[in-house]
Amino acid sequence: AKSGPSAVTNTMGAYACQRKTPLEHHNAVLTDALLLLAENADFCTNEGRSVAFKRAASVLKALPGPVRRMEELQGLPCLGEHCQRVIKEILEHGASSEVEMTRHSEHYQAMKALTGIFGVGVKTAEQWHRAGIRHPADLVSSEHKLNRAQRAGVEYYEHLRVPVTKAEADRIGEIVKRAVDAVLLGAEITLTGGFRRGKQTGHDVDFLITHPDEGREEGLLPKVVSWLEARDLLLYQKTNKNSYLEAKEWPARPPSNMDRFERCFSIFKLQRPWAALEEPPQSGERGAAETPGWKAVRVDLVVTPVSQFAFALLGWTGSQLFERDLRRWAGQKGMSLSSHALYDCEQKRYLRATSEEEIFAHLGLEYIPPGERNA
Ligand code: TTP
Ligand code: MN
Ligand code: MN
Ligand code: MN
Known part of the structure; x- marks a missing residue:
């Protein structure tokens, strides 16, 4: 082992699923810059470059304090030449010319x-x-x-641009719960996505729905959607059937990050007298008459058989980079992970799990709680 200031950082794993990444971190100026370059690489359909920038940003999010000098980065994984150039310029001049040029x-x-x-x-x-x-x-x-x-x-562009708050997510959770209870007794809903990782805002709200008796959950979504539509609570919805059949999955299909659960991409019409109370309109700025009494909110509903629940929960909690690295880690261990199952390619069998903890254990990883998966 080396000694000196880089000894600690040297131990950081190269996979996001080997690290704890909290929501609040100490390097937002640097990660915002790198993530803008990642976004721009996506806009130029350069996925490899985008992932490289996201990985670098993710490493900086996991550091215990703010980076002040380039030497502190020694031995850290995923920081390529290009990223280092950007970081160096920001540390020395307060901004990166490439980032500012791109931004504008x-x-x-x-x-x-x-x-x-x-x-x-x-x-x-x-x-x-x-x-x-x-x-x-x-x-x-x-x-x-x-x-x-x-x-x-x-x-609904202007509505959907506004971040969804945790309070709004909870309110939608109550509505979804009521709908699910009305159509299938004993069904359970779980908030996933960014809100499960502790985020206070999000671009949408993600829910998993299951039932303790395997099979009872089949065909649930069309009924939930009808219940919501009858009450004028949906502005848009597209529901897909479940197309996952374990017997046909391996080795016929390569593992994919798109899952095949019964699911509904929707836009909710959220009535908000309660939101108006939180943020009363500023006098003179926006009259009460112009303030709509509702807000359009993106909601994802996903139905899973209870036997796949732990995998679905792990897969839908994110972050997207965390998920990507979990699958990559599994591959490197001779396993294949999806939101449906974990397959051991050498033993040629599925590894069952009823909790996220068990899945981490199967993968030989220390358990990372949702709040520390903000890679
Ligand atoms: P998102 O809702 O896109 O992201 P998020 O909740 O982390 O962030 P935001 O606050 O901006 O909404 O996706 C949540 C997780 O769902 C993400 O880890 C990837 C996963 N997911 C799938 O597994 N399959 C899919 O088809 C999609 C669209 C997402
Ligand atoms: Mn371009
Ligand atoms: Mn989400
Ligand atoms: Mn989503």
């Missing part, structure tokens, strides 16, 4: 606005950008064909 570039700003529309990915945004579209408002008058999701995305 026309391509970055247009792609950020366009991919910010629900239902629009980088490919579509890039096509529109090449056709001169710069902002969602440009789509309203244009000839460009929008699918149903994108039409909803444009219609």
